Amino acid sequence: MVAESAAYDVCLRLAREHYENFPVASRLLPSAMRPHVAAIYAFARTADDFADEAARPDATRLALLDDWQRRLHEAAWPATAAHPGSDLSSGDPTSAAIFVALSATIRDCHLDPALFDDLLSAFRQDVLVKRYDTWPSLLDYCRRSANPIGRLVLGVAGYRDARLLAMSDAICTALQITNFCQDLERDWKNGRIYVPAAIMDVHGAREDQLNERPLAASWRETMGEVGGRTRALFDAGRPMVSEIGGRLGWELRATWLGGVRVLDRLDQCRYDVFSARPALGWRDAAPLAWRLMTWR
Numbered sequence: 001m002v003a004e005s006a007a008y009d010v011c012l013r014l015a016r017e018h019y020e021n022f023p024v025a026s027r028l029l030p031s032a033m034r035p036h037v038a039a040i041y042a043f044a045r046t047a048d049d050f051a052d053e054a055a056r057p058d059a060t061r062l063a064l065l066d067d068w069q070r071r072l073h074e075a076a077w078p079a080t081a082a083h084p085g086s087d088l089s090s091g092d093p094t095s096a097a098i099f100v101a102l103s104a105t106i107r108d109c110h111l112d113p114a115l116f117d118d119l120l121s122a123f124r125q126d127v128l129v130k131r132y133d134t135w136p137s138l139l140d141y142c143r144r145s146a147n148p149i150g151r152l153v154l155g156v157a158g159y160r161d162a163r164l165l166a167m168s169d170a171i172c173t174a175l176q177i178t179n180f181c182q183d184l185e186r187d188w189k190n191g192r193i194y195v196p197a198a199i200m201d202v203h204g205a206r207e208d209q210l211n212e213r214p215l216a217a218s219w220r221e222t223m224g225e226v227g228g229r230t231r232a233l234f235d236a237g238r239p240m241v242s243e244i245g246g247r248l249g250w251e252l253r254a255t256w257l258g259g260v261r262v263l264d265r266l267d268q269c270r271y272d273v274f275s276a277r278p279a280l281g282w283r284d285a286a287p288l289a290w291r292l293m294t295w296r
Contacts, residue, residue: 002093003100008039011041012035014038015045028250030157036109040102043116054190058127065123071095076113078103105156119145122141131192135199151169164243167236171234174231175255178259181226182273199225205221205222223266224267227267234256241256257292
């Protein structure tokens with residue numbers, strides 16, 4: 001059996017090695033929270049990688065996600081009759097460590113396993129669904145792909161107030177859609193478009209126009225509307241990051257500020273990510289630090 005401390009070390013390493021726009025288990029977090037957040041991240045990141053491995057057949061990717069869910073349930077309920085004799089250390093060393101750590105995190109932080117099931121539901125959808133018809137259908141995807149992460153992080157910190165959770169959902173959805181705006185080119189080349197067809201239709205945007213350079217005005221208008229709706233979600237969630245104190249509050253404010261700055265960059269380039277993909281870099285460190293320190 002993998003020791004819990006060693007398992008958490010593996011998860012922390014995974015969290016530090018993967019590139020993200022926004023901090024994952026960073027030094028801003030209270031030290032007691034970091035291993036738990038890393039375990040959540042390692043579980044979700046690995047499952048997301050299964051869904052994104054385009055070289056594998058869909059059936060193989062879905063089978064990997066099914067197995068990940070089976071192991072999740074064994075980690076969440078290791079002593080139940082439904083999973084007698086579960087061995088969380090089975091499989092390759094990295095995945096074994098993830099589930100040893102995740103089992104301890106679910107137990108110690110009293111987390112709802114259904115939130116992890118929601119994540120896996122969204123990853124399966126990534127394998128099967130390549131287009132979205134309406135804004136509500138995209139929000140439903142974000143409800144399962146992004147919002148559970150915020151709720152789990154707040155759960156690790158002991159926050160379970162419904163009002164705070166609703167604002168967390170708004171921020172997580174905004175972060176997810178900001179990333180979709182950043183990755184319009186990448187997703188399109190991989191056969192996915194996370195832009196609702198109903199919004200495209202309003203502005204006369206067509207998929208074949210994504211081959212045009214510079215980016216067609218219809219697409220700039222489409223993405224501008226998506227960006228405006230996303231900014232409203234950031235605004236709706238902002239009071240939460242002001243209310244939560246301590247080091248978690250600093251982490252949440254840094255995440256919010258980073259997401260809004262990327263959205264600002266997208267506005268500035270009028271969403272032409274085909275010319276240059278806006279991302280945070282070292283030049284953003286000073287202005288973000290200033291806004292963090294002067295947060296009101």
